[in-house]
Amino acid sequence: TPPPGSPAGTPARPGAQGTPRVGIATRLKVDEVRSFVDFPPGFGVEVPGLGAHTRFERPPLLVTVRMKHGQQVHVLTVHLKSKRPKFLQDAQGNHLEDRDDRKVGVMASLRSLLMRGAEAAALRCIVIDLLQGTNVPLVVMGDFNDNPHSVTTQLVAATSEVAYDKAARDVALFNAYEMQGESALKKDVAYSHIHQGYPEVLDQILVSEEFVATSRRSLGDVRRVDYFNDHLHEGRDRSRSDHGFVRALLRLRTD
Structure with a gap:
């Protein structure tokens, strides 16, 4: 069914099930909106106890916006599978495993890793399709549930491939924090979560x-990147996010 509050005739959209969806807010003109639910063919993985994992838990959302001077920019927002152990449950949410068994906990963590890895690989395919042979800029942002140099993040970005294959730049992604101009003030407070x-x-x-x-x-270029995370030290409060907020100021030339 259409989302609550949608205008009459709004088509139903498959999306996240039992977990928050991702979204994008923008003041720019929107040329296109796409949601990616299923993995590309052949990129599903078998997860022990769960079977085939072939779709995103929280489908990435792509918005193509148009800057004031006419330049298009693709913006893709994501929320990959967390590191939280994936214990087996029945349809009613009842536990099917002994969560106090440490070996069961190892398998539950492996399930999460496999799921996040498969999502990262599927996301990489989307990135390649958006970048290969085009000059439309792409911004990929969101909660990767892993650090910038982790295997899963680099599955998406493939930044390291540029070092030995210059042609890889066409489909690579670069961490905005590391791409800041020399005039940007880089501070040792660049974190967005405390675990x-x-x-x-x-x-x-x-x-x-x-x-x-x-x-x-x-x-x-990337002018600056800021992390707003002071509230993370003010104690856990469900009215506040347990993640900090990252802001990047990106500049496009208008000549």
Whole structure:
């Protein structure tokens, strides 16, 4: 059925089931909106006890916006599977496993890793399709539930491939924080989540080479990236997010 409050005639959209959906708010003109639910053919994985994992738990949302001077930009927002152990449950949510058994906990964590890895690989395919052979800039942002240099994040970005294959720049993504201009103030408070007392960067903004100032295909640059995370030290309060907020100021040339 259509989402609550939708205008009459709004088509139903498959999306996240039993978990919050991702969304994008923008003041720019929107040319297109797409949601990706299923993995590309052949990218599903078998998860022990769960069977085939072939679709995103929280489908990525792609919005193609048009800047004031006419330049299109793809914006893709994501929320990958968390590291929280995936214990087996029945349709009513009743536990089917002994959560106090440490070996059961290992398998539950492996399920989460397999699911997040499969989602990252499927997301990589979407990124390749959006970037290959085009000059439309792409911004991928959201909760990756892993750090920028993790295997799963690099599955999506493939930044390291650029070091030995210059052609890979066409379909690579770059961490906006690391692409800031020399005038940007980089502070040692670049974290967006605190897990058991340790700060982590789970919420990331990745950009295509069009926002890399040193690229010959550059159309702009990353001016600065800010992390707003003071509230994470004020105690757990369900009225506040347990994640910080990341803001990137991206500049496109208008000449």
